[in-house]
Amino acid sequence: MAPLRAAATAALLLILVLVSKCGTIDVEIIYGFLNQSISLPLSKPTDVSEIVFKLNNHKVFEWENEETKYFGSFLQKFNYTDESVLIQRLQKEDTGSYTVDFIFSNGTIRKDNFFLKVLEPLAIPEASCIRNDSVVTLMCGLNNEGADITVEWKYHDNPVTPSDDFVFTNENKSLTISSPHSFSGEYTCIAKQPKDSSQSAPLLLSKCLETEGNGRNHYNLILSVLSLVVIIVFLLTVQKCKSKTENQALHQEYNKVLQENRGESSAVTAPSKSNNESEERASGLQNNCEESSQGEPKNIDECAEKAVGS
Numbered sequence: 001m002a003p004l005r006a007a008a009t010a011a012l013l014l015i016l017v018l019v020s021k022c023g024t025i026d027v028e029i030i031y032g033f034l035n036q037s038i039s040l041p042l043s044k045p046t047d048v049s050e051i052v053f054k055l056n057n058h059k060v061f062e063w064e065n066e067e068t069k070y071f072g073s074f075l076q077k078f079n080y081t082d083e084s085v086l087i088q089r090l091q092k093e094d095t096g097s098y099t100v101d102f103i104f105s106n107g108t109i110r111k112d113n114f115f116l117k118v119l120e121p122l123a124i125p126e127a128s129c130i131r132n133d134s135v136v137t138l139m140c141g142l143n144n145e146g147a148d149i150t151v152e153w154k155y156h157d158n159p160v161t162p163s164d165d166f167v168f169t170n171e172n173k174s175l176t177i178s179s180p181h182s183f184s185g186e187y188t189c190i191a192k193q194p195k196d197s198s199q200s201a202p203l204l205l206s207k208c209l210e211t212e213g214n215g216r217n218h219y220n221l222i223l224s225v226l227s228l229v230v231i232i233v234f235l236l237t238v239q240k241c242k243s244k245t246e247n248q249a250l251h252q253e254y255n256k257v258l259q260e261n262r263g264e265s266s267a268v269t270a271p272s273k274s275n276n277e278s279e280e281r282a283s284g285l286q287n288n289c290e291e292s293s294q295g296e297p298k299n300i301d302e303c304a305e306k307a308v309g310s
Contacts, residue, residue, distance in 0.1 A: 129208035140189035
């Protein structure tokens with residue numbers, strides 16, 4: 001029984017391996033670019049009576065008896081010849097699994113599969129730098145996004161590899177240089193994706209170091225100007241306060257002198273008023289003395305005595 005069980009187990013394992021291999025299909029990946037056209041090679045075998053071309057299990061066209069029938073909107077994009085399939089003006093929705101069924105005259109079917117991925121052409125990346133204390137970090141700015149994009153750096157046209165002096169972060173988009181003065185030459189950022197690549201303009205690291213120095217000089221200049229402005233404002237404020245105090249003192253002195261002048265003027269004017277009143281009173285008495293109650297003149301001496309007595 002044991003040998004029989006062992007043979008049965010071995011046979012079962014062999015069947016599983018065969019099924020696994022049959023279920024494994026190698027799918028070719030083809031890359032195309034947005035708004036461009038792509039020609040897919042499609043050689044028609046002999047004794048083929050029918051061809052069915054599909055995208056994500058949707059029929060694109062059928063060929064039979066030397067005639068091609070397109071389905072739906074695929075008529076505007078696809079063009080089949082005996083050797084290739086032309087896809088025009090690629091868009092993101094053209095990405096997917098394509099299947100070609102070759103149906104032979106004897107009824108057998110051969111399936112070919114491939115995967116088309118539509119990518120956006122890479123724009124030119126921009127390399128920049130920022131200094132933090134004694135290290136410099138280079139950054140590769142990308143205008144594209146995608147899992148297929150990779151980033152590389154070159155120093156004097158030589159690939160930069162990770163080391164104590166060069167540390168990569170952010171999927172190689174950032175490169176930190178620990179000894180910038182020892183490696184102050186030209187750096188280039190390179191973006192890559194299948195069938196496409198683009199590189200930045202060379203970045204001279206020494207300019208990053210100069211920029212840092214210029215930045216400090218600008219900072220010191222701005223600080224000096226601000227300090228000068230503060231000093232000028234302070235001096236103007238002090239001068240204004242001093243002028244205001246002097247004006248107040250001068251005004252008080254002026255008021256004091258004015259009051260004194262008014263006092264002297266009052267003292268001079270008062271006697272004059274009294275004299276005028278006495279003169280008016282004496283004149284009135286004199287007039288009374290010159291008149292008689294019965295038309296006769298009065299005694300001048302009596303009038304004088306009355307005037308003095310009054």
